[in-house]
Amino acid sequence: MAFDVCEVCGLKDSPVQSKKGASRASERVIKKYPNRRLYDTDSSTYITLADVKQLVMDQNLFVVRDAKTGDDITRSILLQIILEEEAGGAPMFTEQVLASIIRFYGNAMQGFMAPYLEKNIQAMVEVQAQMADKAQTFTPEMWSRFMSMQSPVLQGLMGTYVEQSKTAFQQMQEQMQKNAEQVLGAFGLKRP
Incomplete structure (x- = not known):
């Protein structure tokens, strides 16, 4: 799945069907290998989650793909970044908010x-x-x-x-x- 560009973070916003492994010309592709390493195909270097976070902060358009399957795993990488931020100094979400979000899964309101x-x-x-x-x-x-x-x-x-x-x-x-x-x-x- 590929997505339209989000005005807020430069990432994907709404689903648009595309061919597996396909990406748009303007999209930066980051490949995630089984050894958990992230490879930026634009700079031809390995990067960290902190580097991906900086791409988000700079509003750069990118997609993270599983190197083996070509699947879009951008959401899981973004969730990892949020998890690291929440585990750090000042979390944004209280336990009550997180519990409420969990309760919405499977609910008619989801x-x-x-x-x-x-x-x-x-x-x-x-x-x-x-x-x-x-x-x-x-x-x-x-x-x-x-x-x-x-x-x-x-x-x-x-x-x-x-x-x-x-x-x-x-x-x-x-x-x-x-x-x-x-x-x-x-x-x-x-x-x-």
Whole structure:
């Protein structure tokens, strides 16, 4: 499977069928060998998970393929990076959050969770980008004023995020309602 490019990290976002082992011309290919070594075909060197993490941080487009089978294993490599980050200094996910995510697997809500989380993360990235854009034009005097007015500015940015999150949740609820009506219709039942 190959994927479309994600605006956030330069990685793949939505599934698109492709031939096994095929990759796009602009895609950097990293091969994972059975000895757990990662080989960057662009630089013709072995790399580490830290190097792959840097590719993500730099928003480089890449795919990780099993050297033997040609299967796309990018997701498992990204999960390994997340696992290392979580095991390090300051984890992002609490035990409660991780347990909740696990509970969604196999649940009827599983199909809705990924798009919901993706939209929320994208909204947070947009808020972060807006903050970065505003911070670049600030002089030290403007920065002082900004800090004194911090609440209204952050409220405006967070308001955008909350609105996007609310919209994503409403879309998820509407989709669930449509699916429920289809299931009930298949059994000859109608919603009261």
